[in-house]
Amino acid sequence: MKPEDEDRYARGMARLMLATDKKLTEARIDLYWERLKDVPIEIFEEAIPILIDQVATFPRVPIIRRACDEAERRRQYRAARYLPDPDREGAFCSVCEDTGWKRGRMWVELYGKEVDCVSPCACRKGNPVWRAKLGAATNAVKPEGRFAGRPLFD
Numbered sequence: 001m002k003p004e005d006e007d008r009y010a011r012g013m014a015r016l017m018l019a020t021d022k023k024l025t026e027a028r029i030d031l032y033w034e035r036l037k038d039v040p041i042e043i044f045e046e047a048i049p050i051l052i053d054q055v056a057t058f059p060r061v062p063i064i065r066r067a068c069d070e071a072e073r074r075r076q077y078r079a080a081r082y083l084p085d086p087d088r089e090g091a092f093c094s095v096c097e098d099t100g101w102k103r104g105r106m107w108v109e110l111y112g113k114e115v116d117c118v119s120p121c122a123c124r125k126g127n128p129v130w131r132a133k134l135g136a137a138t139n140a141v142k143p144e145g146r147f148a149g150r151p152l153f154d
Protein backbone atom coordinates (compact mmCIF):
# COMPACT_ATOMS: atom_id res chain seq x y z
CA MET A 1 0.00 0.00 0.00
CA LYS A 2 1.25 3.44 -0.90
CA PRO A 3 0.44 6.76 0.79
CA GLU A 4 -2.19 7.46 -1.92
CA ASP A 5 -3.96 4.19 -0.95
CA GLU A 6 -4.80 5.49 2.55
CA ASP A 7 -8.42 6.25 1.65
CA ARG A 8 -8.99 2.77 0.23
CA TYR A 9 -7.26 1.27 3.27
CA ALA A 10 -9.45 3.34 5.60
CA ARG A 11 -12.59 2.21 3.72
CA GLY A 12 -11.55 -1.43 4.10
CA MET A 13 -10.91 -0.98 7.82
CA ALA A 14 -14.25 0.84 8.20
CA ARG A 15 -16.07 -2.12 6.58
CA LEU A 16 -14.30 -4.52 8.94
CA MET A 17 -15.24 -2.36 11.93
CA LEU A 18 -18.83 -2.24 10.76
CA ALA A 19 -18.97 -6.00 10.24
CA THR A 20 -17.42 -6.81 13.63
CA ASP A 21 -19.17 -4.00 15.51
CA LYS A 22 -15.84 -2.67 16.78
CA LYS A 23 -14.48 0.87 16.79
CA LEU A 24 -10.71 1.10 16.43
CA THR A 25 -8.77 4.11 17.70
CA GLU A 26 -6.78 6.17 15.18
CA ALA A 27 -3.60 4.89 16.82
CA ARG A 28 -4.55 1.26 16.18
CA ILE A 29 -5.59 2.00 12.59
CA ASP A 30 -2.16 3.61 12.10
CA LEU A 31 -0.44 0.63 13.73
CA TYR A 32 -2.26 -1.81 11.43
CA TRP A 33 -1.24 0.34 8.44
CA GLU A 34 2.37 0.23 9.63
CA ARG A 35 2.31 -3.58 9.83
CA LEU A 36 0.33 -4.17 6.61
CA LYS A 37 1.75 -1.55 4.28
CA ASP A 38 3.79 -4.10 2.29
CA VAL A 39 0.52 -5.72 1.13
CA PRO A 40 -0.75 -4.41 -2.25
CA ILE A 41 -3.98 -2.43 -1.79
CA GLU A 42 -5.89 -4.66 -4.25
CA ILE A 43 -5.01 -7.72 -2.18
CA PHE A 44 -5.96 -5.96 1.06
CA GLU A 45 -9.33 -4.95 -0.43
CA GLU A 46 -9.97 -8.48 -1.64
CA ALA A 47 -9.15 -9.81 1.86
CA ILE A 48 -11.90 -7.72 3.48
CA PRO A 49 -14.91 -9.81 2.33
CA ILE A 50 -12.95 -12.99 3.15
CA LEU A 51 -12.45 -11.67 6.70
CA ILE A 52 -16.05 -10.56 7.03
CA ASP A 53 -17.13 -14.11 6.15
CA GLN A 54 -14.63 -15.78 8.48
CA VAL A 55 -14.16 -13.76 11.67
CA ALA A 56 -16.60 -12.80 14.40
CA THR A 57 -14.42 -10.26 16.18
CA PHE A 58 -12.09 -7.62 14.77
CA PRO A 59 -9.08 -9.52 13.38
CA ARG A 60 -5.53 -8.96 14.57
CA VAL A 61 -2.72 -8.36 12.09
CA PRO A 62 -1.70 -12.04 11.61
CA ILE A 63 -5.31 -12.98 10.76
CA ILE A 64 -5.54 -10.15 8.21
CA ARG A 65 -2.23 -11.31 6.71
CA ARG A 66 -3.58 -14.85 6.36
CA ALA A 67 -6.67 -13.49 4.59
CA CYS A 68 -4.38 -11.47 2.28
CA ASP A 69 -2.51 -14.69 1.42
CA GLU A 70 -5.87 -16.30 0.67
CA ALA A 71 -6.85 -13.32 -1.54
CA GLU A 72 -3.54 -13.62 -3.39
CA ARG A 73 -4.13 -17.36 -3.97
CA ARG A 74 -7.65 -16.68 -5.27
CA ARG A 75 -6.24 -14.07 -7.64
CA GLN A 76 -3.65 -16.48 -9.05
CA TYR A 77 -6.28 -19.21 -9.32
CA ARG A 78 -8.57 -16.91 -11.31
CA ALA A 79 -5.73 -15.92 -13.64
CA ALA A 80 -4.70 -19.55 -14.10
CA ARG A 81 -8.26 -20.66 -14.88
CA TYR A 82 -8.90 -17.62 -17.11
CA LEU A 83 -11.85 -16.71 -14.91
CA PRO A 84 -12.90 -13.10 -15.29
CA ASP A 85 -11.85 -10.81 -12.47
CA PRO A 86 -15.06 -9.32 -11.02
CA ASP A 87 -13.20 -6.08 -10.26
CA ARG A 88 -12.14 -5.64 -13.84
CA GLU A 89 -14.26 -6.04 -16.94
CA GLY A 90 -12.71 -7.38 -20.11
CA ALA A 91 -9.18 -8.51 -20.91
CA PHE A 92 -6.16 -7.79 -18.74
CA CYS A 93 -4.48 -6.21 -21.78
CA SER A 94 -6.71 -4.26 -24.14
CA VAL A 95 -4.00 -4.05 -26.82
CA CYS A 96 -3.68 -7.80 -27.46
CA GLU A 97 -6.73 -9.04 -25.50
CA ASP A 98 -4.40 -11.46 -23.70
CA THR A 99 -3.28 -13.26 -26.84
CA GLY A 100 0.26 -11.89 -26.35
CA TRP A 101 0.24 -10.67 -29.96
CA LYS A 102 -0.29 -7.08 -31.06
CA ARG A 103 -1.86 -6.52 -34.46
CA GLY A 104 -0.21 -4.14 -36.89
CA ARG A 105 0.55 -3.44 -40.54
CA MET A 106 3.85 -3.87 -42.32
CA TRP A 107 5.18 -3.14 -45.79
CA VAL A 108 6.20 -6.27 -47.71
CA GLU A 109 8.49 -5.51 -50.66
CA LEU A 110 7.70 -8.85 -52.35
CA TYR A 111 3.96 -8.06 -52.51
CA GLY A 112 4.52 -4.37 -53.04
CA LYS A 113 1.87 -3.55 -50.42
CA GLU A 114 1.08 -3.30 -46.72
CA VAL A 115 -0.18 -6.47 -45.04
CA ASP A 116 -1.56 -7.35 -41.60
CA CYS A 117 1.02 -8.65 -39.18
CA VAL A 118 1.42 -9.43 -35.51
CA SER A 119 4.25 -8.75 -33.09
CA PRO A 120 4.79 -9.74 -29.44
CA CYS A 121 2.78 -7.48 -27.11
CA ALA A 122 4.65 -5.43 -24.53
CA CYS A 123 2.33 -6.70 -21.78
CA ARG A 124 3.72 -10.27 -21.85
CA LYS A 125 5.98 -10.11 -18.80
CA GLY A 126 3.37 -8.62 -16.51
CA ASN A 127 0.18 -10.17 -17.91
CA PRO A 128 -1.01 -12.96 -15.56
CA VAL A 129 -3.74 -14.15 -17.97
CA TRP A 130 -1.32 -14.52 -20.86
CA ARG A 131 1.25 -16.20 -18.60
CA ALA A 132 -1.40 -18.67 -17.42
CA LYS A 133 -2.26 -19.52 -21.04
CA LEU A 134 1.45 -19.88 -21.71
CA GLY A 135 1.72 -22.30 -18.79
CA ALA A 136 -1.12 -24.41 -20.20
CA ALA A 137 0.45 -24.38 -23.66
CA THR A 138 3.90 -25.26 -22.32
CA ASN A 139 2.45 -28.25 -20.48
CA ALA A 140 0.56 -29.39 -23.59
CA VAL A 141 3.61 -29.31 -25.87
CA LYS A 142 6.65 -31.09 -24.49
CA PRO A 143 9.87 -30.36 -26.39
CA GLU A 144 11.85 -33.48 -27.31
CA GLY A 145 15.40 -34.19 -28.41
CA ARG A 146 17.88 -31.40 -27.90
CA PHE A 147 15.07 -29.03 -26.91
CA ALA A 148 13.89 -31.28 -24.06
CA GLY A 149 13.63 -29.46 -20.80
CA ARG A 150 14.06 -26.04 -22.35
CA PRO A 151 11.38 -23.43 -21.94
CA LEU A 152 9.48 -22.94 -25.19
CA PHE A 153 8.90 -19.27 -24.54
CA ASP A 154 10.74 -16.63 -22.57
Ligand SMILES: [Zn+2]
Binds near residue numbers: 093094097101122124
Ligand atom coordinates in the same frame (compact mmCIF):
# COMPACT_ATOMS: atom_id res chain seq x y z
ZN1 LIG B 1 -0.98 -7.31 -24.47
